[in-house]
Amino acid sequence: MPRPLVPPDADFARRVRDSFDRQAFMRLLGARMTRVEPGLVEVELAWRQPLTQQHGFVHAGATSAIADTAGGYAAYTLFPAGCSVLTVEFKINLLAPARGERLVATGRVVRPGRTLTVCDLEVVALDGGAASPCARGLQTLIRLDRPDAPP
Amino acid sequence: MPRPLVPPDADFARRVRDSFDRQAFMRLLGARMTRVEPGLVEVELAWRQPLTQQHGFVHAGATSAIADTAGGYAAYTLFPAGCSVLTVEFKINLLAPARGERLVATGRVVRPGRTLTVCDLEVVALDGGAASPCARGLQTLIRLDRPDAPP
Amino acid sequence: MPRPLVPPDADFARRVRDSFDRQAFMRLLGARMTRVEPGLVEVELAWRQPLTQQHGFVHAGATSAIADTAGGYAAYTLFPAGCSVLTVEFKINLLAPARGERLVATGRVVRPGRTLTVCDLEVVALDGGAASPCARGLQTLIRLDRPDAPP
Amino acid sequence: MPRPLVPPDADFARRVRDSFDRQAFMRLLGARMTRVEPGLVEVELAWRQPLTQQHGFVHAGATSAIADTAGGYAAYTLFPAGCSVLTVEFKINLLAPARGERLVATGRVVRPGRTLTVCDLEVVALDGGAASPCARGLQTLIRLDRPDAPP
Numbered sequence: 259m260p261r262p263l264v265p266p267d268a269d270f271a272r273r274v275r276d277s278f279d280r281q282a283f284m285r286l287l288g289a290r291m292t293r294v295e296p297g298l299v300e301v302e303l304a305w306r307q308p309l310t311q312q313h314g315f316v317h318a319g320a321t322s323a324i325a326d327t328a329g330g331y332a333a334y335t336l337f338p339a340g341c342s343v344l345t346v347e348f349k350i351n352l353l354a355p356a357r358g359e360r361l362v363a364t365g366r367v368v369r370p371g372r373t374l375t376v377c378d379l380e381v382v383a384l385d386g387g388a389a390s391p392c393a394r395g396l397q398t399l400i401r402l403d404r405p406d407a408p409p
Numbered sequence: 410m411p412r413p414l415v416p417p418d419a420d421f422a423r424r425v426r427d428s429f430d431r432q433a434f435m436r437l438l439g440a441r442m443t444r445v446e447p448g449l450v451e452v453e454l455a456w457r458q459p460l461t462q463q464h465g466f467v468h469a470g471a472t473s474a475i476a477d478t479a480g481g482y483a484a485y486t487l488f489p490a491g492c493s494v495l496t497v498e499f500k501i502n503l504l505a506p507a508r509g510e511r512l513v514a515t516g517r518v519v520r521p522g523r524t525l526t527v528c529d530l531e532v533v534a535l536d537g538g539a540a541s542p543c544a545r546g547l548q549t550l551i552r553l554d555r556p557d558a559p560p
Numbered sequence: 561m562p563r564p565l566v567p568p569d570a571d572f573a574r575r576v577r578d579s580f581d582r583q584a585f586m587r588l589l590g591a592r593m594t595r596v597e598p599g600l601v602e603v604e605l606a607w608r609q610p611l612t613q614q615h616g617f618v619h620a621g622a623t624s625a626i627a628d629t630a631g632g633y634a635a636y637t638l639f640p641a642g643c644s645v646l647t648v649e650f651k652i653n654l655l656a657p658a659r660g661e662r663l664v665a666t667g668r669v670v671r672p673g674r675t676l677t678v679c680d681l682e683v684v685a686l687d688g689g690a691a692s693p694c695a696r697g698l699q700t701l702i703r704l705d706r707p708d709a710p711p
Numbered sequence: 712m713p714r715p716l717v718p719p720d721a722d723f724a725r726r727v728r729d730s731f732d733r734q735a736f737m738r739l740l741g742a743r744m745t746r747v748e749p750g751l752v753e754v755e756l757a758w759r760q761p762l763t764q765q766h767g768f769v770h771a772g773a774t775s776a777i778a779d780t781a782g783g784y785a786a787y788t789l790f791p792a793g794c795s796v797l798t799v800e801f802k803i804n805l806l807a808p809a810r811g812e813r814l815v816a817t818g819r820v821v822r823p824g825r826t827l828t829v830c831d832l833e834v835v836a837l838d839g840g841a842a843s844p845c846a847r848g849l850q851t852l853i854r855l856d857r858p859d860a861p862p
Contacts, residue, residue, distance in 0.1 A: 283468035286459040308437040317434035323470020345469045349500035349651040353671040369655040500802040504822040520806040585770035588761040610739040619736035625772020647771045651802035
């Protein structure tokens, strides 16, 4: 059984939400951070026409953006204060068109590390009461020992 | 030496640009399609504050979105009329922070196919006269035999 | 809750094991198929010196090979008789050096499809009674409507 | 234009070949290192029946193993002496069945770094005089500041 993930910074949730609030791009998309736990973050995106591709579904780029963000902050929950996080790379499978009222992206740490962290990414589409899988990914993050703020 | 890629639809460039113009999400980002050739598409994105993450660089999600779009339309240049394209999956390495005046994403078909197409993705950051590599990816697309338009 | 995966071919387990037995490369590695269920296959590999890289751990290539095989056959459990399976692509994160007595690779279908199937890949290292995560991956497979046998 | 890659260790080629020679798994496969340059390594694999999957082609796992190895050592050419290299992750697209007399895998550094290096991977199948693309990948490597030898 996996050991519980213990954040070294007790104030991790506030730190994560502050950083997310500084992401202008998440505001442009209309994304909201709906869950912050040790090693797990959820980001929600309601369907809006400006987010769509040519068939009227949410663009794979928007789906990927919230998945990448959820994973990045999931890693960040386990960092000490005074560090920042960067995405090294991610891979995402778009399992089904992103239709429905809203998307929920979940990032989960599967391998915490001193330098590198690996996260599972999952996006589900919610429509009425039903949830259907929309995307699945795997992501590598790096911890930088410098403050998480603009230079 | 690779054989030249010959689009079965002589009118491919117009078809690609029309489809791109229907992507509301590319408009939201402010992305422009700057080059359309057989098996190759370029998408440009000028730096704007609403595209940034917490450090003031273009968000990895925006970088990925234009890379995914460039690759998708590179594949689409080689499809017959009356088809549409969907991203099956992509993987992207963020090589360096996306700083500079603008990003140029290039999608190049490396394996055209009846059902599946594989593209190389590359994003460079332009700053003054200098170009520096920003991201690199690999993407799988599927061709659907149905019109490229909202249902 | 995900729907149970129902193989269209009741005889799927025999078909999967027969195909695995025709993989000379799995014999060269000494890999064994230890579990075959609808949408799930396990492949085991005992540590042997000929499988190692320069530090004495199992080579990432061998770890990847059993992960790829487990996922390919997990997809294959859900195919009708008379088809074959090919790996389109996979991505794998090597989470920790592959040390221990043996590796167990598990492939799990997360998105079954008429043409494309997506699998989660997981490799754990077993040492004494302890299991530790060794690799994690994501894979896309394609179904071909031709017999699974050499031409 | 990319700057030339300059290895900090003038003796890099010998160091790379010595390490490759300690990979028992490459011997098991029958792979040979055929080219070592700054930031570029080639590994060849002749077709042999023990390397095949159920259709008689070289197994995707063997193709991936030589691609991973070529990329790992391409990164390693640019490391100072006294370090070692580990694959963090890779993604590979199998473009066509690996038929032909032999496979040539090439790893090329596209982003050298103090901690992380990113490589392009390419595998071609040679048959008579003809070369056809067989696989394409993208890989992330990490440099460890400890000797490249068994503990």
